[in-house]
Amino acid sequence: MSFANSTESNSTTLFTSASLILLFLTFLVAYLVWALSNMARNGVFSRRRRPERMEEAGDLSATSLGSHEVHVLAVDDSLVDRKVIEKLLKTTSCKVTAVDSGRRALQFLGLDEEKSSVGFDGLKVDLIITDYCMPGMTGYELLKKIKGSSTFREIPVVIMSSENVLARIDRCLEEGAEDFIVKPVKLADVKRLKDYMFGEDGILKQKGGFGKRKLQETCVDDPLSSSPSPSPLSDLSSTPSPTQTSTSSPSSPVSSLLLPSADSSPTCSPVRLDSPTRRLKMSNTDC
């Protein structure tokens, strides 16, 4: 082969190789851009999903899009309590909407008869946590409205109350509440709640009816367990039976308790073994 021929074929080879490399690089860049944008959409880089992204995705539950930030609607008439619960929830990486009444909660959900506005940014609510004692609509009434709605009854509802009344707890659980937390609410309560209700991906572990599930070991004699902080014993009305408190340590699940009533006939309630429900002695006080 002559030198000229060899040079020419060398140039052609070089040119072809360069073109192929360039083509390959172009495809590689295009693939990387596509892969990166998918990862960003799936929330790998940022825990916060922007609403417009969710709307674009078209699937507000984001089940198919990977990690999802749990959106909690917190309802409490007390400003102090709203601020605290909001911080507790945000610390456990939840998105929070806090409202001051059952009415506003229903308005946010779009369930209020008078105002049919949807939640302000259209975000799906994953959990509702509400105070029991509120003026106007109580947490119990709010619970009933939510469980009575075909659209929203699947949303788990947790009740908070400073009054630890067995009858109240039972009533709420029977109406479909997933759990009942005694105030003041602690970080351990919220963490445990989130852990047993939602997976790492922020998706509800089980569809509704936690509270109604019958457990094998629901009826347990109440063991005395030590409380990390002084219990509000003075809260209770005076009766002869000893007050028994169970509080949960952050690392271990709380056993559901049965408290002997005054006539010492134990009653069972379907409470999850790992729920943060804390029980005190029965009393008849209401809000």
Next chain:
Amino acid sequence: MEVGQLQKSFVDYTASLFREGFLDGQFSQLQQLQDESNPDFVVEVVSLFFEDSDKLLNDLTRALDQQNIDFKKVDAHVHQLKGSSSSIGAQRVKNACVAFRNFCEEQNVEACLRCLHQVKQEYLLVKSKLETLFTLEQQIITAGGAIPMME
């Protein structure tokens, strides 16, 4: 005063507030929730508590000053005050509210008035102590120190 001394004062003062029952574990919870993203969280919540309580105590004074006392209303106010004091860990205020509610139930006017006085005292005490605590914190920060984490 140098930072170390200020920090020691802070630790000692905080410990005394817990020891004397002014504050309970819930206050520690609030302190634990405070972080860089919300460095004034405790002050903010406590300020809300002060505002809320001032209003409630005024409402209570007015309600108990009526010819025909509406005990349900009085009880509702005390319930609110009990809730918010419990939420920030103001233990003595909370306990005073518990006693107050019992007398509301009995509709005992004299006892309710005594309880209101007691609640006001406890509230003013804890308010003054918390303000002192926050001033100490501010002094530490101004002196370039960090707020010691309480166990």
